[in-house]
Amino acid sequence: MIESRLNGRKFIVVSNREPFMHRRKEQGTVECIRPASGMATALHPIMMASGGTWIAHGAGDADRETVDAQDCVMVPPEAPGYKLRRVWLEPELERGFYYGLSNEGLWPLCHITFTRPEFRPQDWQAYKEANRIFAEAVLREVDGERALVFIQDYHFCLLPRMLREMSGGKIVCAHFWHIPWPNREVFRAFPWGEELLDGLLGNDLLSFHVHYHCQNFLDTVDRTLEARVDTDRSEISKGGHVTRVRPFPISIDFAEDSRKAASPKVKAATSLWHQKLPGLKGRKLGASIERLDYSKGIPQRIHGLEYFFASHPEWREKVCFVQIAVPSRDNLSSYRAEQEAVDAAVERINSRYGTAEWQPVHLLKEHHGPDAMMALHQMADFFMVNSLHDGMNLVAKEFVASRNDEHGVLILSKFTGASRELPQALTINPYAIEEIATAIEAALAMPLRRQQQRMRLMRDQVAHQNVYRWAGRLLMTLFRVEHLEDDDDEHSLEAEPVIEE
Incomplete structure (x- = not known):
């Protein structure tokens, strides 16, 4: 079970999109909905099993009136299983961070669809500020204790390094990158590439869907930063810290989806x-x-x-x-x-x-x-x-x-x-x-x-390769990273999911 593996650590997920949103209906009543999101669908059962905290941007028009004094609300409403902590971003900051740098810059850069990315200095500043705001929210939730922070996607490239420097090493970071990682020639177009890569190397574990994207990332770092890249072990050492890069193909809760379909x-x-x-x-x-x-x-x-x-x-x-x-x-x-x-x-x-x-x-x-x-x-x-x-x-x-x-x-x-x-x-x-x-x-x-x-x-x-196995393999790898055990035995545990259905 995930709770036993956490061994007293706090478990925190960070994403831009929230798993539950409160919005006001035409009649004036408030409803709680689950926004369309493959990422939220995959992580929901993990959060229910862990009883942890999910930190996300509060985007619903009734989000503020449904949280407590600490900006938190228990979800899902019909059977509360974990805490949702909402972060508030001013509209101008959201435009630069989310719509600007994240979705006009990084999204087209990483998806090779021949859509030209836009890189504006003010968007990069907004991106850095939003990452800082989320870092402070994580630290308030950790409250000086040991924690495992599971960061989601391309919105938070700078967050791992910030957490490592601000927590004094008490936070272990894993980062799942849900979109493709481009080859090094494409990435060279990003104006703040060194700073972005350094932020990601604050992670203890960085994971992608497929091996090809891992190789692209290793190659990008090798050609961009002063760091030791070990392609055989799929590790990067920078400033005395090791980041392990691994493929973990994400999946769904097959049994639950199949049951609902009937x-x-x-x-x-x-x-x-x-x-x-x-x-x-x-x-x-x-x-x-x-x-x-x-x-x-x-x-x-x-x-x-x-x-x-x-x-x-x-x-x-x-x-x-x-x-x-x-x-x-x-x-x-x-x-x-x-x-x-x-x-x-x-x-x-x-x-x-x-x-x-x-x-x-x-x-x-x-x-x-x-x-x-x-x-x-x-x-x-x-x-x-x-x-x-x-x-x-x-x-x-x-x-x-x-x-x-x-x-x-x-x-x-x-x-x-x-x-x-x-x-x-x-x-x-x-x-x-x-x-x-x-x-x-x-x-x-x-x-x-x-x-x-x-x-x-x-x-x-x-x-067979369901969301529980995905989470189990990823978290088992992270626990081994934290204990600095020999990585040679890591793949023998791939068939042992941490989370039970």
Whole structure:
């Protein structure tokens, strides 16, 4: 159990996005929601098992009125299991830290989607200030005791070094990087590269989804800083401190997702889909669910569908595609441009091939609850994840977990970490619309027996490499790092999850 392994240490998770948000409804009442986030979905069971503290930015319009005098609230509301401590950022600071440096700078830099990053000195200053504010929140929560701090993602590159220097060595830091790490030539474009890398090397353990991203990071440090990089042991020594760099592919709570997929609520949601979109009935269905983000390849997907209908006229009026694209960061020009590109692509394919009785693509730019999304998973004859670049992509795994019937075909971009774990998917180059069209035709023509064979293997993989095993391997490695034990035995523990389901 994670509590016994912590051995009296405080366990703290730090992320920008909060796992629960309070917002005011039109009627004036306050509701607590779980924002769409693969990271929050993966970490929630760990927090429930540890009873620790999650520190995050309070972004809900009713967040301030639901916390106590220490800016804390117990979550989830229906069965409180851990503490959420909210950090407040002034709007101008948030714009520079989150929308500026993080999402106009680091996000496009790390996702090789040919979107030019923007680097503004004032955003870098805001980024540093926000990291300092979070460091102070962590130290208040630690209160001089021993603690294990688990930092999430690219928003907090400077936080590990700050915590190491401000705590006097009482804090052990692990950092999970949820997005890709670019090669060293791409990273050279970042104006404050040495300072950012030095911040990350304040970690005791730095982890990525796949080995390739670990190698990119080691190579980047080797060519940028005065540090000893041991590629054989995947370690970096700087200033007498060792940072271990490891791949830990993140996953989902397969058993829980599979159980929910079989629930009456999901079955009822299927009927609601047919009521909402009556044109789906009697036709083959393709689907995709994600944030409206330029890294997800939504316009390319629609262009692939258009090419499919052009080259396979026999499938016209026989196939519908439902695209859920939840608006995201729409105050950034690059995201507004992506929305316009998606709208234009959908309008073109529907104008070109749609009839009075049939619409090829249904674009839904709105959030849907887990029951509705699982129902759509189960209805889909094929499900597409064609990200232009992704660290892992948990949506692909959620589709697999939802298919208790072992039917359906997953079409998956080869530029996702998930493609390394799910080779039974139909793998595509998301930039190649001919490949997308070919994969759609192959998915529609695939016999049920072949679908079952592929889906069964993918379900076995996701069930085995679940979120508990991910957390267990990562935390076991971190505990060994803290005790300075011989790393040679580390991989023998990979099959022993710390957290029990």
